[in-house]
Amino acid sequence: MTPEPEEERVAARLRDATHRLFGRSLHIRTVDTGSCAVCESEIRLLTAPHYDLHRLGLFFTPSPRHADLLLVTGPAIRAFDRALEKTYDAMPPPKLVVAVGACPLGGVYQEDEFVHGQLERVLPVDVFVPGCPPSPLALLQGLLVAVGRLAEKVGAESFTTLGDEEESR
Amino acid sequence: MSEDTTARAEHPMAGTSSLLLDRTDVELHVRAMAQTPGVRFADFFGSIEDGELMIRLVWGLDREQEFRIVRWPARGTGYPPLSEVAPAAFVEECEIYEQFGVSPGKGRALNRLVIPPRAEHSFPRLGEAPPHDRPLPHAPHYVSGEAFEFPFGPVRGVGQESMYMGLVTSGEELIDLYLLQWHKHRGIERRLGGEEVARALFVVERTEGLSAVGNGWAFCRAVEAIAEVVPHPAVERSRGVALELERLYNHAAAIAALCQSTGLVVGQAQAEMVLEQLLRLNASVFGHRYLFGVLAPGGTSRAADVDALVTLLPPIMDSLRRLVDALWSTNSFLDRLESCGVVTPADAARLGLVGPVARASGQDIDTRRDHAFGPYGDLAVKVPVRATGDVMARMSVMVAEMEESARLTLDLAGAGLGAGTVEVPPATGSALGWCESPRGESLLWVDLDAGRIRRARVRPGSVRNWRSFDDAARSRNVFTDIPIIEASFWLTVAGLAR
Structure with a gap:
């Protein structure tokens, strides 16, 4: 199984960025706010041999307390607000939110009594990964963009000091 | 009468x-x-x-x-x-x-299904809310003695759907289990009211994305019956190919999940490679990894790439066979499946189970054969049935079904595939559509008023089969058996909570 050039490029950039910012360990927590189960299927495949997230220094964690990044699927169901809030609050800063698929973008359900319709109405979203569902490669690309944004967040933390290189980004 | x-x-x-x-x-x-x-x-x-x-x-x-x-x-x-x-x-x-708001007799204890607790009286429903003075009841659930309730969820493992599991245990053995799935209620049936057919199909496919073709085809059949149109046989064969491809990737995903839940990392990696190849095959043949948008009212929206199908599927099946042979000779894996999560044939019949779960418990049913539709009347679908009703039987049924699906796919492709739609005029009336999704029989009852939906009832196979999950989990199992049983049922919360 030979990876395609595009996969290789995305993977290499992601690996470099996570290594620089997280010392080979960015931890991801997933949460489903009403998906149709297909985005979950693509997320699970991120650890499969074709994509193998672990080789890039990214890992899934069952605990939000160990997580740097929250991967959210679904249209943000109102009945799930409390669980989502608790999960987000349990994560230590700096933290990232990546919205997966068309649902959290507002492409499937409109805002109504059941759903918020867009994840941004309940959580500060750093990156949207469009697609219904986004393929694992698109998810990798989304993670790369999110990791890139992390430098700004780390810089904003008062208790950290960073080198000139990071601050100038 | x-x-x-x-x-x-x-x-x-x-x-x-x-x-x-x-x-x-x-x-x-x-x-x-x-x-x-x-x-x-x-x-x-x-x-x-x-x-x-x-x-x-x-x-x-x-x-x-x-x-x-x-x-x-x-x-x-x-x-x-x-x-x-x-x-x-x-x-x-x-x-x-x-x-x-209508109950089966006074004082009957009912379970909460999809309306969230503390929902306002005005929470959108299909009809009237239950009377104000009576809170939505929950069947009594007592935990006492040496047992305690171990709460798990609604935020669960990586890439798993949200669901609350109340695991009642005295430490290791599972005494009782109940599920709360209202976290994922999107009001699908209510949403469908007033929609035009094409837009409704978009929503039906996303009710339970892993059965998009199964549920979508059942919906199309209901609509086509009301409008009295019949798609061309070659187009129906294309739909059949899509349905069998859906079954193939779902069963491969279930086998990967079974390996994962038993801690068999090598088997999981092999199964996920087969799964990824099947999803890429879907994309090559129909343009979407999960076959969304393939169906259209009156036919299909896309032509299948037959060359890709007949050249790519056989080598994937060879990889699958190598994987399955290896799994059937891995005792540490099989030991976890045997006598685990048993659903007895009597329970399967009593609870009206469908799909691989029913067939693994001795129920010889398959909508493709018993209620033949589309191209299946000519195909003589072989239906694998096992009697033991444990996880091993369910896996065995899935493996046999994958072989049969591959055969059906190539037979259908050999008979020629067509694309395109016949016009579906706006009609009035109601009809039932059915299909055998990877999780079993999908039923969609649709009531149209001049081409717009008055009421659509969406009943994916998951709705029936979740009914027996707690029974299976209780049957002399321990905590760590639950993920194995869940993988072998391979249901979705989205399909029930819809």
């Missing part, structure tokens, strides 16, 4: 019959049907027709190749507690109470 020919009866359609009952005959009818061998409780739902609640019950008469749709006006009095005679009806009793 007579053959129903009134205006609100189902559109006459091969393989279905309609019956209008008096409210007073319902109990007798249900008792008689529930005790008839070969009659399967399939679905049970309400709809508001001309301002009145009409209750419908669907029986699967698998030997007669017929679905019998029985209806009666509930008119304030509700209906007798049918779950006493047909236990499978319990889920729907809860649903009808939540959605229409």
Whole structure:
């Protein structure tokens, strides 16, 4: 199984960025706010041999307390607000939110009594990964963009000091 | 009790019959049907027709190749507690109470199904909310003695759907388990009301994305029956290919999940490689990894790439066979599956289970064969049946079904695939559509008013099979068996909570 050039490029950039910012360990927590189960299927495949997230220094964690990044699927169901809030609050800063698929973008359900319709109405979203569902490669690309944004967040933390290189980004 | 020919009866359609009952005959009818061998409780739902609640019950008469749709006006009095005679009806009793405020007799304890707790009286439903003074009940659940409830969820493992599991245990052995799935209720059936058919299909596909073709085809069949149009046989064969490809990738995903839940990392990696190849095959043949948008009312929206299908599928099946051979000779894996999560044949029949779960528990049913539709009448579908009802039997059924699906796919492709749609004129009336999704029989009952949906009932296979998950989990299992049982059922929360 030979990876395609595009996969290789995305993977290499992601690996470099996570290594620089997280010392080979960015931890991801997933949460489903009403998906149709297909985005979950693509997320699970991120650890499969074709994509193998672990080789890039990214890992899934069952605990939000160990997580740097929250991967959210679904249209943000109102009945799930409390669980989502608790999960987000349990994560230590700096933290990232990546919205997966068309649902959290507002492409499937409109805002109504059941759903918020867009994840941004309940959580500060750093990156949207469009697609219904986004393929694992698109998810990798989304993670790369999110990791890139992390430098700004780390810089904003008062208790950290960073080198000139990071601050100038 | 007579053959129903009134205006609100189902559109006459091969393989279905309609019956209008008096409210007073319902109990007798249900008792008689529930005790008839070969009659399967399939679905049970309400709809508001001309301002009145009409209750419908669907029986699967698998030997007669017929679905019998029985209806009666509930008119304030509700209906007798049918779950006493047909236990499978319990889920729907809860649903009808939540959605229409009508309960099966006074004081009956019901479970919460999809309406969230503390929901306002004004929370959107299909009909009237239950009366103000009576809170939505929950069947009593006591934990006492040495046991305690271990809460798990609703935020669960990586890439798993949200669901709350109440695991009652004294430490290791699972004494009881109950599930709360209302976190994922998106009001799909309510949303479908008033929609045009094409937009409705978009939503139906996303009700349970892993059964997009199964549910979508059932929906298309109902709509096409009402409009009295029949897609070209070559187009129906394309739909068949899509359905079998859906089954292939779902069963591969279930096998990967089984390996994961038993800690068999090598097997999991191998199964995930097969799964990824199958998803890429879907993309090559139909342009979407999960086959969304392949179906259209009146046909298919995309032409299948037959060359890709016939060249790519056989090598994937070879990889699958190598994987399965290896799994069947890995004792540490098989030991976890044997006698785990048993659903007895008696329970499978009693609870109206469908799909691989039913077939692994001795139920010889398959909609493709018993209620042949589309291209399946000519295909002689072989239906694998196992008797033990454990996880091993379910895996064995899935493996056999994958072989059969591969054969059917190539046979269908060999007979020639077509694309395109016949025009579906805006029609009025109701009909039942069915299909054998990877999780079992999907039923979609659709009521159209000049091409717009008045009421659509979406019943994916998951709705039926979650009913037996707690029974399977309780049968002499320990904590760590639960993920294995869940993988072998391979259901979705989205399909039930919809």
